[in-house]
Amino acid sequence: xxxxxxxxxxxxxxxxxxxxxxxxxxxxxxxxxxxxxxxxxxxxxxxxxxxxxxxxxxxxxxxxxxxxxxxxxxxxxxxxxxxxxxxxxxxxxxxxxxxxxxxxxxxxxxxxxxxxxxxxxxxxxxxxxxxxxxxxxxxxxxxxxxxxxxxxxxxxxxxxxxxxxxxxxxxxxxxxxxxxxxxxxxxxxxxxxxxxxxxxxxxxxxxxxxxxxxxxxxxxxxxxxxxxxxxxxxxxxxxxxxxxxxxxxxxxxxxxxxxxxxxxxxxxxxxxxxxxxxxxxxxxxxxxxxxxxxxxxxxxxxxxxxxxxxxxxxxxxxxxxxxxxxxxxxxxxxxxxxxxxxxxxxxxxxxxxxxxxxxxxxxxxxxxxxxxxxxxxxxxxxxxxxxxxxxx
Amino acid sequence: xxxxxxxxxxxxxxxxxxxxxxxxxxxxxxxxxxxxxxxxxxxxxxxxxxxxxxxxxxxxxxxxxxxxxxxxxxxxxxxxxxxxxxxxxxxxxxxxxxxxxxxxxxxxxxxxxxxxxxxxxxxxxxxxxxxxxxxxxxxxxxxxxxxxxxxxxxxxxxxxxxxxxxxxxxxxxxxxxxxxxxxxxxxxxxxxxxxxxxxxxxxxxxxxxxxxxxxxxxxxxxxxxxxxxxxxxxxxxxxxxxx
Amino acid sequence: xxxxxxxxxxxxxxxxxxxxxxxxxxxxxxxxxxxxxxxxxxxxxxxxxxxxxxxxxxxxxxxxxxxxxxxxxxxxxxxxxxxxxxxxxxxxxxxxxxxxxxxxxxxxxxxxxxxxxxxxxxxxxxxxxxxxxxxxxxxxxxxxxxxxxxxxxxxxxxxxxxxxxxxxxxxxxxxxxxxxxxxxxxxxxxxxxxxxxx
Numbered sequence: 153x154x155x156x157x158x159x160x161x162x163x164x165x166x167x168x169x170x171x172x173x174x175x176x177x178x179x180x181x182x183x184x185x186x187x188x189x190x191x192x193x194x195x196x197x198x199x200x201x202x203x204x205x206x207x208x209x210x211x212x213x214x215x216x217x218x219x220x221x222x223x224x225x226x227x228x229x230x231x232x233x234x235x236x237x238x239x240x241x242x243x244x245x246x247x248x249x250x251x252x253x254x255x256x257x258x259x260x261x262x263x264x265x266x267x268x269x270x271x272x273x274x275x276x277x278x279x280x281x282x283x284x285x286x287x288x289x290x291x292x293x294x295x296x297x298x299x300x301x302x303x304x305x306x307x308x309x310x311x312x313x314x315x316x317x318x319x320x321x322x323x324x325x326x327x328x329x330x331x332x333x334x335x336x337x338x339x340x341x342x343x344x345x346x347x348x349x350x351x352x353x354x355x356x357x358x359x360x361x362x363x364x365x366x367x368x369x370x371x372x373x374x375x376x377x378x379x380x381x382x383x384x385x386x387x388x389x390x391x392x393x394x395x396x397x398x399x400x401x402x403x404x405x406x407x408x409x410x411x412x413x414x415x416x417x418x419x420x421x422x423x424x425x426x427x428x429x430x431x432x433x434x435x436x437x438x439x440x441x442x443x444x445x446x447x448x449x450x451x452x453x454x455x456x457x458x459x460x461x462x463x464x465x466x467x468x469x470x471x472x473x474x475x476x477x478x479x480x481x482x483x484x485x486x487x488x489x490x491x492x493x494x495x496x497x498x499x500x501x502x503x504x505x506x507x508x509x510x511x512x513x514x515x516x517x518x519x520x521x522x523x524x525x526x527x528x529x530x531x532x533x534x535x536x537x538x539x540x541x542x543x544x
Numbered sequence: 545x546x547x548x549x550x551x552x553x554x555x556x557x558x559x560x561x562x563x564x565x566x567x568x569x570x571x572x573x574x575x576x577x578x579x580x581x582x583x584x585x586x587x588x589x590x591x592x593x594x595x596x597x598x599x600x601x602x603x604x605x606x607x608x609x610x611x612x613x614x615x616x617x618x619x620x621x622x623x624x625x626x627x628x629x630x631x632x633x634x635x636x637x638x639x640x641x642x643x644x645x646x647x648x649x650x651x652x653x654x655x656x657x658x659x660x661x662x663x664x665x666x667x668x669x670x671x672x673x674x675x676x677x678x679x680x681x682x683x684x685x686x687x688x689x690x691x692x693x694x695x696x697x698x699x700x701x702x703x704x705x706x707x708x709x710x711x712x713x714x715x716x717x718x719x720x721x722x723x724x725x726x727x728x729x730x731x732x733x734x735x736x737x738x739x740x741x742x743x744x745x746x747x748x749x750x751x752x753x754x755x756x757x758x759x760x761x762x763x764x765x766x767x768x769x770x771x772x773x774x775x776x777x778x779x780x781x782x783x784x785x786x787x
Numbered sequence: 788x789x790x791x792x793x794x795x796x797x798x799x800x801x802x803x804x805x806x807x808x809x810x811x812x813x814x815x816x817x818x819x820x821x822x823x824x825x826x827x828x829x830x831x832x833x834x835x836x837x838x839x840x841x842x843x844x845x846x847x848x849x850x851x852x853x854x855x856x857x858x859x860x861x862x863x864x865x866x867x868x869x870x871x872x873x874x875x876x877x878x879x880x881x882x883x884x885x886x887x888x889x890x891x892x893x894x895x896x897x898x899x900x901x902x903x904x905x906x907x908x909x910x911x912x913x914x915x916x917x918x919x920x921x922x923x924x925x926x927x928x929x930x931x932x933x934x935x936x937x938x939x940x941x942x943x944x945x946x947x948x949x950x951x952x953x954x955x956x957x958x959x960x961x962x963x964x965x966x967x968x969x970x971x972x973x974x975x976x977x978x979x980x981x982x983x984x985x
Contacts, residue, residue: 159633161658161705162614168696168709228694228714231896235674235691238812241825246697247673263797270793293800295793302790309794336771337667337703490705491787493633579831594938596931598870605874606840620937642930646937653937678826688830691817724837733874736841739866739931740942 158494167486167498170506172222174482175514177328177350178475179219184325184351185358186212187261187317192388194314200384206531207369208362209265214522216257221514223249225505245331248323256324260317266291267310269529271298275537287528325354332481339414340485345403352396357474359389360467365522367464373532379456383449386463390446393470397439400477417492425487425495430480438473442466577727582682583749584721585776586732587758588657590783592742595620595655600640602737606722613708614638615719616659616734621785624651628785656779656786657743659734660685660706660719661767664774668698668707677716683748683776684723689715703771721745748776840874842911843867850914854963861964862943871927871962875910875919882906924956 156165190208192198224230233250240247266273274296277288326347332338333346363385370377407415422430445466449459483498501507595618603609603616618639622632636643639655646653662685669677669685676692679685692715699707699716710717722732730736731745746755758780765782766775779786822828847868848855858864869875887895910917934944945951951958959967 159619159635162617162635162638163699163708164705168699226695228696228709229692232674232691232693234815235676235693237808238816239675239820239825241672241675243670244673244697246671246695249673258801266797293793293796295796297790297793299790302793305791305794331697335667335671335701337701486700490703491633493631493787591939594931594942595935598930602841602869602874607837622937642933643935643937645933645935648936655937675820675825675827678824678830680831681823686830686834688827688833690833691827691830720834720837723831724835725839725841725843727835728839730839730841730843733841736843736867737870739863739870741865 155497155499156494157496158489159491160489160494160496161491164489165496167483167496169482169486170226170498171479171483171500171508171511172226172506172514174475174478175511176219176222177325177354177482178357178478179215179222179514179518180325180328181350181354181474181478182215182358182361183212183219183256184321185355185360186215186362187321187358188355189359189362189385189388191314191318191321194311195318198384198388200380203378203381203533204362204366204385206268206529206533207366207526209261209268210525210529210531211362211365211522212358213261213265214518214525216253216261217521218514218518220253221517222511225510225514245327245334248327252320252324252327256317256320260313260320264310264313264317265529267306267313270306271303272529272537274298279537322351326351332485337490338485339412340418340488341481343403345399346481349396349399349403352392352399353474353477355392356389356396357471359385359392360470363389363463364467364471367460369526377460379459382463383459386446386449386459386466389467389470390443390450393439393443393446397443400439414492417488421484421488421495425497426480426484429476430484434473434476434480438469438476442469442473445469576729579681581749582726582747583776584662584683584726585746585748585755585778586659586662586721586735587744587746587755587764588777588779589742589744590654590656590779590781592740593618593655593657594740594742595639595643596739597639597642598737598739599657599734599743600638602733603719604640606725606733607720609717610711613711613717615706615717616657618643619656619658620646620653621656621783622646622651622653623783623785624649628783631785631787633787652783654781654783656782657734658704658706658767659777660721661704661773661775661777662719662721664776665772667701667703667771667773671697671701673697680723684721684726685718686720686723687716687718689713689717692716703768703773704775746776746778838905838907840876840907840909841869842875842909844869846911850911857961857963861961862966863963871922872919873922875917877908877917879906879908924962925953928956928960928962 154165186208189201190205190212193201193205224233227233236247236250237254240250270292273288273291275298277285277292277296280288329347329350332341333343335341363382366385367377367382407418442465445462448454449462454462486496487498488495503509597618599616600614600618607615609615616638617635619633619635620639620643624632634643643655662679662683664679664683666679666685669679672678673695674691674693675688677685677687677698689710694709694714694716696709696716699709702718707716707718709715722730722734725732726745732743735743735745744755746759747753748756750756759778762780764778764780766773766778767782767786768775817827817829819828819830820826823831844867851868854868858866886892908917910919929947932944932947934946938944956962
């Protein structure tokens with residue numbers, strides 16, 4: 153008829169949440185994961201990953217600025233979204249979005265970036281010319297104090313901000329998992345594991361993203377990749393991935409074992425309509441393969457060139473796999489009928505407001521933001537500024 | 545429900561006036577309808593439903609429901625086995641033009657009208673991020689179309705599939721239990737149009753409502769009781785195979 | 788703590804933003820919000836103002852009492868008038884909407900006023916203007932009475948091609964009291980059977 157097989161409640165034929173709603177948790181996941189990587193150095197003193205510290209923060213900010221866009225494009229009335237700030241409904245996980253986002257953007261990410269870069273900002277505001285000078289001047293908030301003592305205070309406060317930032321990052325992405333996990337009407341979503349799985353897969357994707365961006369930008373700048381840094385990142389990625397995989401397997405095994413009323417319908421869906429996205433892409437290509445590759449790098453001593461290739465490959469596959477996981481949760485949860493008697497299909501449009509082109513555009517946009525941020529606030533470790541070099 | 549029905553011709557314009565009080569925020573002053581005196585629900589009698597689709601068409605007329613979307617619909621079940629887990633269910637265009645003729649066989653057939661259950665512990669109102677959907681003080685789950693963002697979270701949260709996003713207004717929409725009718729002493733459009741009395745409006749707070757007697761003397765069920773939604777659409781004769 | 792001055796400037800941004808937020812919120816949140824719960828209380832009244840299209844059988848019986856009497860004696864006693872006759876109404880042209888002030892239009896961007904209910908004229912209010920058409924019994928009656936194994940066994944149902952083969956149902960049955968031979972209301976609105984006995 154219209155892609156419907158079996159019986160569905162008449163209002164269920166069309167999917168409500170499109171690829172944009174798949175993209176949103178993927179993007180906030182990258183934010184959370186990138187931040188966790190930054191906090192590895194700042195709070196947990198994993199000094200090896202310091203070369204990626206500032207890059208991770210800027211990556212998180214670039215993706216965070218992009219994050220509300222898929223939501224706004226999806227809403228029937230985006231002009232009413234300020235209502236979430238003015239009258240948030242306390243029982244709704246979605247109402248948390250406005251405040252958690254704002255908190256994380258301003259009180260964590262922007263604050264931490266500002267504190268870490270403040271010295272550079274002040275110097276740049278004195279060294280640059282033209283409109284750029286105005287921008288830097290505004291960013292100093294009128295304070296030119298970069299004395300030892302003030303920078304020391306910045307450092308201490310920054311440490312506290314990062315410490316608070318870790319649970320904030322979990323909240324930023326965990327609440328998305330809770331949005332799905334708390335819907336008792338949908339057995340594919342309803343699970344207390346959902347927020348936890350979201351957080352751990354987010355960490356994998358964010359860490360992988362920063363690693364790949366670091367390797368790419370270092371190569372583009374024709375410099376040598378700090379292998380100690382990348383090895384450490386890959387190691388952490390491997391451990392987090394193991395936890396993520398275990399959680400997902402636990403959910404799967406639990407479902408199969410309990411076999412409640414929804415099981416047969418969901419099982420059929422996974423084996424037919426979700427076979428490629430779930431079994432092939434998410435599990436085999438996107439989880440098991442990168443895990444095996446990373447495992448090899450951890451137990452066998454491989455040459456640097458081989459390790460680099462394996463890291464890039466596993467990073468890319470992991471990100472694809474985690475995007476597939478978001479797809480399988482969001483789209484998969486709407487493909488089956490709540491009567492457990494039928495299935496529909498997702499007809500993804502190409503050029504509409506919620507179509508594929510928009511989704512691709514929204515995925516490219518954060519890299520544009522990152523390019524601007526990198527130009528404005530260079531994160532490269534070898535480019536630290538000296539106040540005495542005025543008039544260069 | 546028999547107090548205000550007697551003087552209906554006079555009541556129709558008067559009730560409209562009365563509602564100006566509610567709109568102005570002074571419902572206590574409204575002379576004909578007090579929200580606190582009512583707690584609305586519906587009784588659906590499965591053995592009486594003949595699947596004519598009158599209710600679906602009447603609802604569409606009364607409430608300007610767009611084609612392809614349904615505030616109420618009728619499902620036809622065909623149960624051929626004894627384990628009740630694999631019924632054949634159809635709902636062609638929501639049952640709006642009735643159903644194809646069925647041939648006699650070893651299985652059993654029956655019709656199940658579905659609608660918003662106006663849950664007392666409604667999961668859809670729980671998830672609304674801004675308070676655009678709510679349970680009114682008289683037990684009807686309503687949507688404020690000027691406040692709704694169209695995020696569709698409520699559509700996802702409804703276990704019964706009774707909500708949809710209006711294609712042109714871009715806000716959530718669903719059965720309002722013909723709130724604009726029941727507050728004037730009329731019954732809902734679907735109940736008015738039902739030729740067999742399979743659907744009957746029930747005021748669970750009015751002791752004179754004949755439904756109270758029915759509920760006391762007949763076994764009734766709600767859909768998906770395990771969801772604990774406090775559904776107020778009561779079904780008599782609901783088979784175990786109904787989803 | 789003069790070396791921490793910049794931190795206070797940053798915090799100051801938050802304070803200013805919060806104050807602006809409070810001011811804007813005071814203007815934008817609708818006045819009736821929170822009246823009965825976490826929603827706009829006036830919405831209840833607005834929803835109740837939606838125009839009624841089905842008048843309800845008590846209204847019909849107010850004028851058509853002769854038909855009502857015929858019906859009470861027959862098998863269609865509990866079939867409401869509009870179940871067969873449908874909602875009898877006419878759409879009226881919508882009155883022109885006044886443009887609001889600049890401030891109202893700005894607020895309307897975020898919380899727009901409710902759309903005006905389209906005016907309806909019911910046959911019950913103005914029978915002279917809204918003149919109903921008689922339903923075609925060949926189409927109407929078969930909707931309920933076409934025999935199907937899915938329908939309840941006790942419900943009267945026939946195979947239309949066998950039972951009447953294209954002859955309108957009202958030829959033999961008075962729709963308001965359908966049993967053949969029932970002597971209820973020969974002067975009723977349905978056209979009497981031209982000698983069409985069973």
